[in-house]
Amino acid sequence: xxxxxxxxxxxxxxxxxxxxxxxxxxxxxxxxxxxxxxxxxxxxxxxxxxxxxxxxxxxxxxxxxxxxxxxxxxxxxxxxxxxxxxxxxxxxxxxxxxxxxxxxxxxxxxxxxxxxxxxxxxxxxxxxxxxxxxxxxxxxxxxxxxxxxxxxxxxxxxxxxxxxxxxxxxxxxxxxxxxxxxxxxxxxxxxxxxxxxxxxxxxxxxxxxxxxxxxxxxxxxxxxxxxxxxxxxxxxxxxxxxxxxxxxxxxxxxxxxxxxxxxxxxxxxxxxxxxxxxxxxxxxxxxxxxxxxxxxxxxxxxxxxxxxxxxxxxxxxxxxxxxxxxxxxxxxxxxxxxxxxxxxxxxxxxxxxxxxxxxxxxxxxxxxxxxxxxxxxxxxxxxxxxxxxxxxxxxxxxxxxxxxxxxxxxxxxxxxxxx
Ligand code: AMP
Ligand code: GLY
Numbered sequence: 197x198x199x200x201x202x203x204x205x206x207x208x209x210x211x212x213x214x215x216x217x218x219x220x221x222x223x224x225x226x227x228x229x230x231x232x233x234x235x236x237x238x239x240x241x242x243x244x245x246x247x248x249x250x251x252x253x254x255x256x257x258x259x260x261x262x263x264x265x266x267x268x269x270x271x272x273x274x275x276x277x278x279x280x281x282x283x284x285x286x287x288x289x290x291x292x293x294x295x296x297x298x299x300x301x302x303x304x305x306x307x308x309x310x311x312x313x314x315x316x317x318x319x320x321x322x323x324x325x326x327x328x329x330x331x332x333x334x335x336x337x338x339x340x341x342x343x344x345x346x347x348x349x350x351x352x353x354x355x356x357x358x359x360x361x362x363x364x365x366x367x368x369x370x371x372x373x374x375x376x377x378x379x380x381x382x383x384x385x386x387x388x389x390x391x392x393x394x395x396x397x398x399x400x401x402x403x404x405x406x407x408x409x410x411x412x413x414x415x416x417x418x419x420x421x422x423x424x425x426x427x428x429x430x431x432x433x434x435x436x437x438x439x440x441x442x443x444x445x446x447x448x449x450x451x452x453x454x455x456x457x458x459x460x461x462x463x464x465x466x467x468x469x470x471x472x473x474x475x476x477x478x479x480x481x482x483x484x485x486x487x488x489x490x491x492x493x494x495x496x497x498x499x500x501x502x503x504x505x506x507x508x509x510x511x512x513x514x515x516x517x518x519x520x521x522x523x524x525x526x527x528x529x530x531x532x533x534x535x536x537x538x539x540x541x542x543x544x545x546x547x548x549x550x551x552x553x554x555x556x557x558x559x560x561x562x563x564x565x566x567x568x569x570x571x572x573x574x575x576x577x578x579x580x581x582x583x584x585x586x587x588x589x590x591x592x593x594x595x596x597x598x599x600x601x602x603x604x605x606x607x608x609x610x611x612x613x614x615x
Pocket of ligand 1: 383
């Protein structure tokens with residue numbers, strides 16, 4: 197099979213590493229990829245949002261499967277465009293990707309189909325939103341931009357001042373562009389968070405092993421929300437009983453709801469859950485593999501990912517072989533100093549081998565570039581240093597030992613992943 201992966205982060209590197217294990221693979225490309233991915237696949241200089249560019253490349257290079265990993269091209273209809281040309285693609289169509297691309301759509305869907313989630317109200321006018329916040333006078337209040345915002349469109353305001361600043365910056369200053377023309381005010385929930393990625397062909401849903409992200413920038417869950425600073429799998433809070441409850445009250449009802457809406461979801465559906473004292477609630481859906489969840493989930497997959505993706509596309513997932521390792525996995529993200537705000541790029545990374553790896557771990561490259569054989573930083577999240585172990589402690593120990601061998605100026609990572 198000739199395979200093209202769309203994207204260029206740590207998630208895509210993890211997908212590529214797993215796809216490379218398949219005996220069915222012939223050629224592997226990644227658009228645009230990054231410095232580390234270039235060691236595992238042929239990188240092609242096409243932007244993830246360049247739909248005609250991707251379609252044309254796939255046609256001219258006899259690509260058998262395009263794996264669309266990031267949210268923007270899914271929301272923009274890349275899968276629809278590929279299918280229209282008879283090219284097989286893994287990922288939801290545009291109408292199904294709305295489950296992530298619009299918080300208003302996903303909240304209304306959950307309300308209509310009684311899928312447990314935080315209570316909410318939608319606003320298109322900042323003054324009305326602020327009046328509501330003053331009336332309720334209950335903090336923290338959760339404020340979400342309707343559209344895509346690189347994982348940064350959620351503010352948990354502890355008082356009115358913070359809430360007002362968030363509402364005005366989203367709706368008036370448009371810091372997330374049109375994503376902030378509508379906002380959702382949400383009830384604040386508490387409890388451990390769980391990420392469950394699931395394969396689905398629109399008929400059945402096959403959850404992958406669970407994981408836990410660490411979204412805040414600093415130790416002790418302090419600092420700004422980021423795309424994710426590290427992950428572990430399995431998630432220790434997610435037991436079998438909870439998994440069954442989530443299947444019955446969340447996973448299956450979501451698949452059925454999307455079918456009832458005439459938007460069958462095919463691909464990887466990400467359930468961001470909170471295990472509240474009143475039971476599991478959906479915090480968010482993503483229409484794709486999570487980043488950095490993929491970096492701890494896929495290393496535990498023992499079956500052929502290309503077979504599974506084929507089964508999803510052909511709607512025969514129910515019978516597909518999907519086996520998981522009982523090992524634990526941990527991923528520590530090494531980020532550029534300053535991330536998620538301003539940071540520098542182009543800083544040399546020391547301690548990586550020529551392949552961009554270190555002994556005892558797998559290094560997924562998130563934001564690196566190759567220059568004259570040397571790896572340079574080229575993004576906010578730079579590396580996802582990942583290890584497997586018989587226990588979580590062993591996996592964490594290996595991952596942190598590998599991290600200690602890698603240096604770049606300003607490198608920042610959390611020291612409490614999995615703690
Ligand atoms: P999201 O991008 O929707 O996953 O939100 C980012 C983070 O904000 C989540 O991982 C939660 O930690 C937090 N969050 C989002 N919604 C809520 C909520 N209703 N109650 C409490 N925390 C929330
Ligand atoms: N790690 C959270 C996400 O992928 O959105």
